[in-house]
Amino acid sequence: MKSTRAVRVGNVVIGGDNPVLIQSMTNTDTCDIDKTLAQIEALTAAGCEAVRCTFNNAECADAFKQIKKSIDIPLIADVHFDHELAILALQNGADKVRINPGNIGGQAELEKVVQCAKGLGKAIRVGVNSGSLEKQIQDEYGVSAKALAMSAVNSVRFVHSLGFYDVVASIKSSSVPVCVEACRMFAEQCDAPQHIGITEAGTYNNAIIKSAVGLGALLLDGIGDTIRVSITGDPVYEIEAAQRILQSAGIRTFFPEVISCPTCGRTKIDVSELAEKVEAILQAENKRITAAVMGCAVNGPGEAKHADIGIAGGGKKAALFAKGELVGTYEQGDVLEAFTSYIRQNF
Ligand code: SF4
Numbered sequence: 001m002k003s004t005r006a007v008r009v010g011n012v013v014i015g016g017d018n019p020v021l022i023q024s025m026t027n028t029d030t031c032d033i034d035k036t037l038a039q040i041e042a043l044t045a046a047g048c049e050a051v052r053c054t055f056n057n058a059e060c061a062d063a064f065k066q067i068k069k070s071i072d073i074p075l076i077a078d079v080h081f082d083h084e085l086a087i088l089a090l091q092n093g094a095d096k097v098r099i100n101p102g103n104i105g106g107q108a109e110l111e112k113v114v115q116c117a118k119g120l121g122k123a124i125r126v127g128v129n130s131g132s133l134e135k136q137i138q139d140e141y142g143v144s145a146k147a148l149a150m151s152a153v154n155s156v157r158f159v160h161s162l163g164f165y166d167v168v169a170s171i172k173s174s175s176v177p178v179c180v181e182a183c184r185m186f187a188e189q190c191d192a193p194q195h196i197g198i199t200e201a202g203t204y205n206n207a208i209i210k211s212a213v214g215l216g217a218l219l220l221d222g223i224g225d226t227i228r229v230s231i232t233g234d235p236v237y238e239i240e241a242a243q244r245i246l247q248s249a250g251i252r253t254f255f256p257e258v259i260s261c262p263t264c265g266r267t268k269i270d271v272s273e274l275a276e277k278v279e280a281i282l283q284a285e286n287k288r289i290t291a292a293v294m295g296c297a298v299n300g301p302g303e304a305k306h307a308d309i310g311i312a313g314g315g316k317k318a319a320l321f322a323k324g325e326l327v328g329t330y331e332q333g334d335v336l337e338a339f340t341s342y343i344r345q346n347f
Contacts, residue, residue: 004193004225007166009123010074010095012050014168014225015193020251021226022242023195024235025052025078031063039235040071046239047254050226052076052098055085061092068093076125080132083109087116096123096168101155102132110155114164123166124159126192128152129199130173145178149185156192167192168225172199176214183218193225200230207231208241212248219249256282257290259307267295269313269332278311281340287347291339292321301326309343311335322346 006016014021024043028035030053040051055064055077068075076096077089083104086097090113097113104110117124128151130143137154141147152169159167169192173179179198186194198214201207211229218224229241243254260275261267275293282291292310294300300312301321310321318335320327320342330338 005165005191007123007168007193009050012074020224020246021049022047022239023050023052023226023228024048024238027235030054030060033063033066036063036067037070042236043239044073046236047243048073048239050074050076052078054078055089058088061088064089064093083113086113090116090120090122094122096125098125098127100127100129100132101151102128102134107158110158111162114159114162117166118164123168125168125170125195126152126155126159127170130178145181145185148173148182152186153189156190168195170195172197174198174200176210179214180217183223184221187223194223195226196224197228197230203232204237211241212245215245216249219251253288256288258293259290260293261295261303263295266298267313268315269295269318271295274311277336278339285343287343289347308347309339311339
């Protein structure tokens with residue numbers, strides 16, 4: 001895993017050895033302060049750790065000032081086309097401004113934003129997107145992973161050459177293979193932290209699968225300092241998806257882990273119902289442990305051996321195991337009570 005530079009963004013630090021943060025983006029009109037704050041509140045309650053809002057025009061300045069005063073997580077301004085809006089956002093509460101090198105104007109404009117961020121102690125995200133690459137790079141390399149990585153590397157190196165290092169990069173494409181390859185290429189060439197995500201990933205089912213594949217591949221490579229799961233619709237759904245991706249990649253723990261077998265012709269117990277109940281009990285008891293629910297006594301105890309606790313069906317009975325050792329055998333109707341009592345006493 002390559003180490004990245006640590007970049008302070010408001011009250012969090014992105015990169016270095018810091019936890020991979022979960023970000024999202026509001027889809028309200030930023031100038032509608034009440035609606036935007038309500039959505040940020042819902043996102044924060046779900047576990048969002050940094051939020052991005054559009055900064056489309058000068059009227060957003062007042063809204064940003066008020067929003068910043070009312071929230072506890074870093075506020076990021078999303079700006080396109082106009083570097084003066086980026087500067088206005090930094091001056092009015094944004095902890096970081098996301099600009100796109102493909103449409104912000106050029107190096108002179110980027111330098112003005114950098115000088116403003118430097119003076120105010122704020123950060124910048126250089127966000128490269130397959131839909132808006134710089135023309136000369138696109139003319140030469142097309143919309144390829146190489147072109148995306150090159151655009152991000154060039155922009156970040158330019159920012160670094162100005163003596164400014166509080167810059168995060170993001171390279172996004174709606175194609176998972178292109179996005180993954182581009183982020184890997186960037187990580188080979190540059191030590192700026194990366195915000196990773198599959199852009200325009202679609203509606204819920206498609207978005208979470210595409211994001212799990214793309215972000216999972218990168219996270220397992222040690223790439224990614226913040227993540228966003230882009231889902232069409234209510235952004236609050238993005239947060240649990242991001243938490244589950246981070247947990248599945250073994251990076252952060254948010255939930256109890258329930259391992260349950262797929263069931264087969266040997267199944268002796270209602271694994272599906274039992275697994276859901278076990279998960280609900282662990283959530284309610286706030287026990288972030290690993291529990292296994294197995295359908296039979298043939299493979300169940302063995303497969304559950306590495307879990308903290310496990311249930312395996314057998315005949316009309318159910319066996320309760322802890323760390324592979326038998327705790328007891330119960331009527332199937334009583335095993336959940338024994339399970340609950342055991343986790344209360346031992347975890
Ligand atoms: S644990 Fe038993 S019931 Fe479940 S899939 Fe394996 S063999 Fe089948």
